[in-house]
Amino acid sequence: MRRLLIISLSIAGFLCQARDPAGAEALRPSAAAVASTKVRPLPVAIAYFQHPDFARVNILVGNLPTPEVRNVDGSVQVVLATGQPLRLSEYYTRAREVAGIESRVEDGKSFIIVRLTCDCDVKSARDGKIFSLLLHDAPKSTVKAPAKEPPANDQAKNEIKQLREELTAKLSQLNAPPPTPKPSAHAGGGTAAPAPAIAAAPPAPPPRPVCAPDFDLNTWKKEGRFTKALTALRHAAANSHEAPPEMEQLAEFYLSNGLAGEAREAALAALDTDTPIAETDRIRLRRDADIASLLRGDVIDAKSPLLADRTDCERTDLPLWRALAGAAGHDALAVARDVHAASRALGSVPEPLLQAFAFRLSDAAGDNIAALRDVADAVRNASLGTPEDEAARFLLQARIARSGGDTVDERAFLDRAAQHPATLPGLVARERLAELGLAGQGSTVSHDELMLADMARVYRGEHIGRDAAAALAEHHLRLGDYAGALTIADQSASPHGVRGADSRGAALAARILRVLLVDPPIPNLPEPSRRIALYLKYDGYGTPGRAGDDIRMGAARLMLDQGMASAALEVVHQLSAEVAATPQGKAIRALAEARAGDPSVALLLVRDLPESPATQRISADALEKMERPADAARQLDGLTGIADQTRRAELLFSAKAWGAAADAYATLLHEPTLSAEARKEAADRYGFALALSGTSPDRTLLPAKDALAERMISALPPSGGAAAAGGALSLPTMKAALERARRIETLLPPVSSGKGS
Numbered sequence: 001m002r003r004l005l006i007i008s009l010s011i012a013g014f015l016c017q018a019r020d021p022a023g024a025e026a027l028r029p030s031a032a033a034v035a036s037t038k039v040r041p042l043p044v045a046i047a048y049f050q051h052p053d054f055a056r057v058n059i060l061v062g063n064l065p066t067p068e069v070r071n072v073d074g075s076v077q078v079v080l081a082t083g084q085p086l087r088l089s090e091y092y093t094r095a096r097e098v099a100g101i102e103s104r105v106e107d108g109k110s111f112i113i114v115r116l117t118c119d120c121d122v123k124s125a126r127d128g129k130i131f132s133l134l135l136h137d138a139p140k141s142t143v144k145a146p147a148k149e150p151p152a153n154d155q156a157k158n159e160i161k162q163l164r165e166e167l168t169a170k171l172s173q174l175n176a177p178p179p180t181p182k183p184s185a186h187a188g189g190g191t192a193a194p195a196p197a198i199a200a201a202p203p204a205p206p207p208r209p210v211c212a213p214d215f216d217l218n219t220w221k222k223e224g225r226f227t228k229a230l231t232a233l234r235h236a237a238a239n240s241h242e243a244p245p246e247m248e249q250l251a252e253f254y255l256s257n258g259l260a261g262e263a264r265e266a267a268l269a270a271l272d273t274d275t276p277i278a279e280t281d282r283i284r285l286r287r288d289a290d291i292a293s294l295l296r297g298d299v300i301d302a303k304s305p306l307l308a309d310r311t312d313c314e315r316t317d318l319p320l321w322r323a324l325a326g327a328a329g330h331d332a333l334a335v336a337r338d339v340h341a342a343s344r345a346l347g348s349v350p351e352p353l354l355q356a357f358a359f360r361l362s363d364a365a366g367d368n369i370a371a372l373r374d375v376a377d378a379v380r381n382a383s384l385g386t387p388e389d390e391a392a393r394f395l396l397q398a399r400i401a402r403s404g405g406d407t408v409d410e411r412a413f414l415d416r417a418a419q420h421p422a423t424l425p426g427l428v429a430r431e432r433l434a435e436l437g438l439a440g441q442g443s444t445v446s447h448d449e450l451m452l453a454d455m456a457r458v459y460r461g462e463h464i465g466r467d468a469a470a471a472l473a474e475h476h477l478r479l480g481d482y483a484g485a486l487t488i489a490d491q492s493a494s495p496h497g498v499r500g501a502d503s504r505g506a507a508l509a510a511r512i513l514r515v516l517l518v519d520p521p522i523p524n525l526p527e528p529s530r531r532i533a534l535y536l537k538y539d540g541y542g543t544p545g546r547a548g549d550d551i552r553m554g555a556a557r558l559m560l561d562q563g564m565a566s567a568a569l570e571v572v573h574q575l576s577a578e579v580a581a582t583p584q585g586k587a588i589r590a591l592a593e594a595r596a597g598d599p600s601v602a603l604l605l606v607r608d609l610p611e612s613p614a615t616q617r618i619s620a621d622a623l624e625k626m627e628r629p630a631d632a633a634r635q636l637d638g639l640t641g642i643a644d645q646t647r648r649a650e651l652l653f654s655a656k657a658w659g660a661a662a663d664a665y666a667t668l669l670h671e672p673t674l675s676a677e678a679r680k681e682a683a684d685r686y687g688f689a690l691a692l693s694g695t696s697p698d699r700t701l702l703p704a705k706d707a708l709a710e711r712m713i714s715a716l717p718p719s720g721g722a723a724a725a726g727g728a729l730s731l732p733t734m735k736a737a738l739e740r741a742r743r744i745e746t747l748l749p750p751v752s753s754g755k756g757s
Helices: 009-019 153-174 227-241 244-256 258-269 277-295 318-328 332-348 351-362 370-379 387-403 407-417 424-440 444-456 462-476 480-491 504-517 528-541 546-561 564-573 581-597 598-608 614-623 627-633 643-654 657-667 676-691 707-714 731-749
Strands: 001-005 042-044 047-052 054-060 070-071 075-080 086-087 098-106 109-116 121-127 130-136
Touching: 009 546, 042 054, 075 130, 086 098, 121 153, 153 318, 153 528, 227 244, 244 258, 244 277, 258 277, 277 318, 277 480, 318 351, 332 370, 351 370, 351 387, 351 528, 370 387, 387 407, 407 424, 424 444, 424 462, 444 480, 462 504, 480 504, 480 528, 504 528, 504 546, 546 581, 546 707, 546 731, 564 581, 581 598, 581 614, 581 676, 598 614, 614 627, 614 643, 627 643, 643 657, 643 676, 657 676
Parallel strands: 042 086
Antiparallel strands: 001 047, 047 054, 054 130, 070 075, 075 109, 098 109, 121 130
8 A cells, every 4th residue: 555645844834823822832953953044044855656566766956956865874964066055844644664754954964864774775867856765674563454456667667757746736825034033142153953853743735536527418418319309499489488496407418519609699698588597507598608608719707607617526527617718818828728638529529519618728729739639639539520619620630730830731731621611610721722833832832822811711711711711822932022911911800891910911911021121131121211111011020018018119210211201210219118118118208309309309319329320329419419520520529430520520520619520531542442532522621621720731641751741841831820829811821721721632642542642
């Protein structure tokens, strides 16, 4: 007889404190058990599995490295690679091979000491987060042992898995800080003393028993022909003036034959009456109406009798109704959570309800291959049923193959499902085959494209039509036809003129906009003006709020690059508060404000950003707009790019800071990569600024020992000229300065490519 003993010291304290507050103090760890009150103990749960021939000690080590095992003086030391004090868990009683359990911290490592009652052969193994000690050759107990059972590896793994789940749940209760220990004379250092032995906690309440469903669906189907049984039920309902019992039988008969709409109408008609209805009848009619709604894919009330849990037992059918409710609400996570237990409950559901429920769950399971396989197992032994059931069965197998990456099997199952084109699963299979053909660029591309276009137009309000449109848009996207892809995605997302924010077409439109505006550039993108035009037309698919802010920021950057600062500022103002407060959001808004908005706002925003070449340029933009060119030029100090140097020189020239402008243009003329046109413009302005400043030219611009140097010197303005004196320039002086500027320009030699002058 196996006994599963879970030892949890802290859980025992928790349970005892809840039952006996006065005795809680006895369960608190002593001050000697913790070396320092500043270090929070690490909770470690331990579980035993007792067998007549051996014992297994399971330690939940979590993500810690695999512990080291040492055999020392009749005990086993498990060394954990952590220096934290340990808080061991004890629950129930210990196995007979273990005399006690202790913990300590030594040399930066944590030790779990398992004291043995036998000379045991100890082996260790790890399974995920569980580290196990296997103790063999335990001495025979004086108590009569139960009958031996051969050990089973699979059963041991299942036990470990169950232990892992139970211990993980119980350890969540240990996250609260431990009780403050009493002061100790040994708190300053040294090895912590072993924790005192703790009395076993009272056993946990046993799990609730499993109970059968409150109703049996097999009793709903009547014997004999459908028309004969239906006629009898309708006569009974009419003769009773649609009394609840007769309407209940009629609704359940409809359900047993898959007629959800008729069943719902019958149940609601019986509920919608002024005649008092017994509570049991009301619950039964409400239950029948809700089953019909789930069969139709409609959402039901969370307080439905189908979803009511019982306090005395676990309903075996509850996971089925929860999964179907999740399917009606398009909640794939809820379906995946309950579908395994629901597939077992489907075993008691008669046909055709079995296949109707199963295919409803598979449609909502998405690409969860485990959930799809659970549903497939539930219908494996069901009859072929109608052509629609047969097509749905092959379509389910195709989806399983697709989730597993098996394209060959997927095509084979789709071909079988498509043999029933008059059914909805067959139509879905044809759409998927056309989608695969279009993606493969085979010989049937034209035919597949026309088929998807027809489906997108005819079924534009249905799920299959939206899938066809999205597949067609993907095809245009692969061909580089972004405008065509956006048009089709828009039509798919707004079949009735209202854009659906959560449709596949809307998601595809947003993805295309990200390709155009956010993602790294790819070849053959449209011109920037065309990309901006597409954004302005389909900007509604940049999901409002933070989810679509990356699209808006990409559009604003492109607009600023194209000189559309006003349009960029309008887009930036649409950013969410969260994104606008980020450094990226502040930077792009500051740039837009500096060029087309309030430059003072731009300067305030830049103050909160780290200094960088980008923020220097934004400050220069703002100051230039405020007609402060000299201050704007100072913002560009230290930038070495030709564009930044050219702009700095132009700002100084605009500020009439002739000396600084001449120096800036001289520095620019040293750049060997300066274009010929830009060099001519820079030389002209350099000569003009040089003449007006009254300073000497940069002699490094002239070749050494060249005859032109003497001619250059002779063209220099006299020392202390009018410009240097600071007086007003007369007309003759201005003309002379301009003449000297022209002579200086003609004397500047061209710069040889590669080395400069």
